Amino acid sequence: MIQLWNVSKKYRSGPVALGEVSFSVARGEFLFLTGPSGAGKTTLLKLIYREELPDSGQILVNGRNVTSLPRRKVPYLRRSIGVVFQSFRLIPRKTVFENVTYLPRILGMSREEQQRMCERALRRVGLAHRLNAYPRQLSGGEQQRVTLARALVCDPRIILADEPTGNLDPELSNEILALLREIHAQGTTVVVATHDRSIIESIGGRVLLLHRGRLVADAEREAGPEAMPRPAPLPFKADFRRAH
Amino acid sequence: MRLWKAFAYFVAEAWQSLWRSWKVSLVAVVTIGVSLFLCGAFLVTFRNLSRTVSQWRDDVAVVVYLPREATPAEVEDLRFVLGAPVWVQGVVEVSTADAAHRFEATFPGLAELARVGEEELFPASLEATVDPRRIDDAQFEEWIAGLRLHPAALLVDADREWLDQLAAAVRLVRAGGIALGAVLVAAAALTTSSILRLIAHAHREEIAIMRLVGATEFYIRGPFYFEGLFQGVAGALLAIAGMVLGFRALPDEGSLVASLLFSEPARLAELGWVLGSGALIGTAGAVLSLRRERGEPQVIE
Numbered sequence: 001m002i003q004l005w006n007v008s009k010k011y012r013s014g015p016v017a018l019g020e021v022s023f024s025v026a027r028g029e030f031l032f033l034t035g036p037s038g039a040g041k042t043t044l045l046k047l048i049y050r051e052e053l054p055d056s057g058q059i060l061v062n063g064r065n066v067t068s069l070p071r072r073k074v075p076y077l078r079r080s081i082g083v084v085f086q087s088f089r090l091i092p093r094k095t096v097f098e099n100v101t102y103l104p105r106i107l108g109m110s111r112e113e114q115q116r117m118c119e120r121a122l123r124r125v126g127l128a129h130r131l132n133a134y135p136r137q138l139s140g141g142e143q144q145r146v147t148l149a150r151a152l153v154c155d156p157r158i159i160l161a162d163e164p165t166g167n168l169d170p171e172l173s174n175e176i177l178a179l180l181r182e183i184h185a186q187g188t189t190v191v192v193a194t195h196d197r198s199i200i201e202s203i204g205g206r207v208l209l210l211h212r213g214r215l216v217a218d219a220e221r222e223a224g225p226e227a228m229p230r231p232a233p234l235p236f237k238a239d240f241r242r243a244h
Numbered sequence: 245m246r247l248w249k250a251f252a253y254f255v256a257e258a259w260q261s262l263w264r265s266w267k268v269s270l271v272a273v274v275t276i277g278v279s280l281f282l283c284g285a286f287l288v289t290f291r292n293l294s295r296t297v298s299q300w301r302d303d304v305a306v307v308v309y310l311p312r313e314a315t316p317a318e319v320e321d322l323r324f325v326l327g328a329p330v331w332v333q334g335v336v337e338v339s340t341a342d343a344a345h346r347f348e349a350t351f352p353g354l355a356e357l358a359r360v361g362e363e364e365l366f367p368a369s370l371e372a373t374v375d376p377r378r379i380d381d382a383q384f385e386e387w388i389a390g391l392r393l394h395p396a397a398l399l400v401d402a403d404r405e406w407l408d409q410l411a412a413a414v415r416l417v418r419a420g421g422i423a424l425g426a427v428l429v430a431a432a433a434l435t436t437s438s439i440l441r442l443i444a445h446a447h448r449e450e451i452a453i454m455r456l457v458g459a460t461e462f463y464i465r466g467p468f469y470f471e472g473l474f475q476g477v478a479g480a481l482l483a484i485a486g487m488v489l490g491f492r493a494l495p496d497e498g499s500l501v502a503s504l505l506f507s508e509p510a511r512l513a514e515l516g517w518v519l520g521s522g523a524l525i526g527t528a529g530a531v532l533s534l535r536r537e538r539g540e541p542q543v544i545e
Contacts, residue, residue, distance in 0.1 A: 049456075072460070079458035091450050103457040108249045150457070 001027045001158065001189045002048060007057030009043055009213075016213045017043040018054070023208060023218060025191065027157075030184045032200050033193040035210035041193035044210070045160045048191070049081050050074045062157060079103065082151025082159045086166035088143045090135040090150075096122070097131050100150045107154070121149040125179055141172035148179055159183060161192045165199060177203055250466060258470035261443060268439050269475055275435040276479025276525055279428035281486040284518045286421045288487065288510045293417070296507065297410055304403045306332075306372045308391055311398040318396035319370070325394060326370055329387055331378040338369045367398060376404070429525060432479070436529025440472055444533060469530045476526020480519045487515070 002025040009018040018040045025031050033041050046052040047059055050066050059066040062080055069077060090099050100121055101114040109117070122128045125145040135143055144164060151159055161180060165173035177199060184190045194200070200207055200221060209217035262269050308326060310319060319337075327335045338346075343366035348355040357365070384404070391400045444451065454464050491509040510518075 075455070075458040075460045077458075078456065083456055089449065089453060091453065094450075102454060102459070105253070106454070106457065106459045106463055108246055 001025050001029070001062065002191070003058075003060040004044075004047075005058045007044075007047060007054045007059060009040075009047065009052065009054045018047070018210075018213045021057070021210075021213075021215045023215060025189060027189060028184070028187050029189055030181070030203075030205045031189075031191045032203075032205060032207045033191060033210065034195060034197075034200060034207055036195060038212075039195075039210040040213040041195070041210055042162055043213075045083075045162050045191070045193055048158075048160060049078055049083055079107075079154065080157050082148075082156040084144070084147050084151050084159065084161040084164045086163035088135070088140075088147050088167070090143055090146055092135050094134075095131070096127070096133050096135070096138075096146050096149075099135065099146060100153050102150065103154045117153050118149070121153040122146075124152060124183070125149045139172075140168055141175055144168060144172070144176055145179065148176070148183075152183065156188065158189045158191070161190070163194055163196075164192065165194070165196065170198075173199065174202065250463065253463075254466035254470040257467035258474055261447075261467065261471050262474055265443055265446070268442060269471075272436045272439040272475045272526075272529070273478045273482060276432045276476055276522055277482030277486070279432040280480055280483035280518050280522055280525075281490075282428055283425040283521070284483050284487050284510065284514065285490070286425060287514055287517070288491075288508075289506065290414075290418060290421055291514070292507045293414055297407065297414055300403070301376050301407050301411070304374050304376050304407060306374060306388070306391070306403070307369050307401040308372075308394075308397045309367045309369045309399040309401070310396055312367070314396040314398075318394075322391075322394050322396040323370055325391065326372045329383070331375050331380075331384070333373045333375050336371045336373075338371055340366050340368050343367070343369065374404075379404075429521065433525045433528045433532065436472055436475055436526055437532035439475075440468055440530050440533035443471065444468060465530075465534050468534055469527060472526040472528075472530025472533070473523055474526065476522040476524065476529070477519065478522075479526070480522020483518050483522065484510075484515050487518070 004024070005022050007018055007021045008016070010016045021040075021044065033044060035041055043052060047054055048061055048066070050069060054067060057067070061077060064077060066077065097115070097118050100118045104114040104117050118131065119128055122131060125148050127142060127145050127149065130138060130142065130146075135146070138146065144167070148164075159180070164180070165176050168176060173196075180190055180192060181203065192199075204222045205220070207217070207219050207221045208215060209219070306326070308322060310322075314322075323335055323337075326332065347357075347366060388400060388402050388405075391397055451464055487510050491506065494506050
């Protein structure tokens with residue numbers, strides 16, 4: 001579903017954002033991307049949805065080589081990927097319905113189809129009753145759920161979540177994580193970038209650890225604080241242990 | 245997405261945006277309106293002026309006033325010289341009595357003047373009507389110079405000389421008007437562009453979200469193009485209203501200047517030109533406002 005080979009990225013004025021990163025994510029997998037701030041998590045997600053281009057290396061998403069994708073075809077790639085941000089990024093003057101139905105509108109669906117798809121997406125996140133509310137009328141957790149509904153509305157194959165619980169208290173964080181798990185259970189590939197260790201501990205699963213732009217561990221982790229990570233034999237294993 | 249659906253969306257979004265940011269949109273509309281009004285008014289007045297000058301040039305005549313002491317033989321010779329060129333359509337003799345009648349008819353308030361004293365106030369003349377299309381400039385000048393040297397010619401009055409000067413002045417006015425019009429149109433387009441950039445900036449988060457979920461550039465830019473188009477058309481309608489109402493507001497009994505410049509109102513084609521220009525200015529402003537963004541793939545934070 002997602003494959004990266006020796007992907008490197010360096011911003012004009014700054015250290016290496018990503019260096020020689022290679023990994024693959026299978027269809028329907030749930031993956032955590034973790035590491036301290038500045039490790040390259042957000043850059044990695046941006047490369048996957050082609051917000052950025054790598055300096056070198058190749059990225060395949062849904063069988064399409066993202067690095068050589070013409071600019072005019074980028075929108076079609078993005079339609080198969082749902083993206084969720086820490087800052088929600090809802091348009092305040094638009095209702096929940098209008099915020100959620102950007103993609104159906106772009107695809108030229110009728111008002112009835114938009115309504116149906118929006119209601120279904122909002123049901124999945126438990127907000128079907130807030131269709132006509134404005135973002136300011138919603139709590140932080142509800143706003144993040146609207147963001148999730150926007151990402152889900154056209155059934156994308158991949159969900160990329162960049163610190164989805166960063167602005168939420170632990171209880172709401174768990175709600176969002178439970179939703180992500182549920183979405184994953186329905187067959188969607190989910191990649192969650194987070195620096196919050198407790199989130200990973202609460203769910204478990206495959207964890208990629210980034211440190212200073214390098215992939216230092218790729219491990220399967222059981223849920224629970226006591227469970228030890230089982231990093232794959234990658235360089236900088238010690239860094240992974242230090243970070244946890 | 246079907247094209248008509250996309251256009252319906254563009255129109256709806258542009259209309260909403262116009263209402264939402266009506267104050268800045270009004271600035272663009274008024275700027276376009278004022279610029280087009282000035283250009284349109286210039287177009288109409290220039291057309292009237294050109295037409296009048298052209299009519300005068302078509303009615304061009306050469307009048308040779310005769311001295312009282314001219315002999316019939318000299319007058320006959322002058323008549324021959326006057327009627328010889330191919331561009332002369334006919335020669336008419338105007339007697340002193342005819343000249344006085346003409347004066348009385350043209351200036352009835354001053355009719356008494358024509359009858360003062362015993363001496364004849366108005367000299368007799370020979371009038372040659374000329375077809376301006378058949379005139380050869382060099383030969384014409386030579387002909388006039390020859391007439392002035394003729395013993396039976398007291399004064400030679402050739403309309404064409406001052407009409408040529410007037411035509412040159414009209415050409416100068418046209419060049420100045422075109423330059424001024426170009427400046428006004430460019431200013432209006434740039435104002436629209438700046439305002440649309442402001443609106444686009446205010447909507448940057450929404451544009452970023454649209455790009456994120458997979459909207460094409462056509463879909464993102466469409467509403468802005470239509471907004472520019474609407475602003476341009478609204479400005480043009482304002483200018484047209486100004487031109488039509490402005491002409492109606494002119495006093496009926498005009499001066500010479502008014503009869504020269506405002507003899508005929510704006511024609512439908514001219515109003516169409518103003519409307520088309522408005523649409524073009526608005527769209528050009530929108531294209532300009534979004535052009536700089538074309539090369540930037542990164543719009544999300």
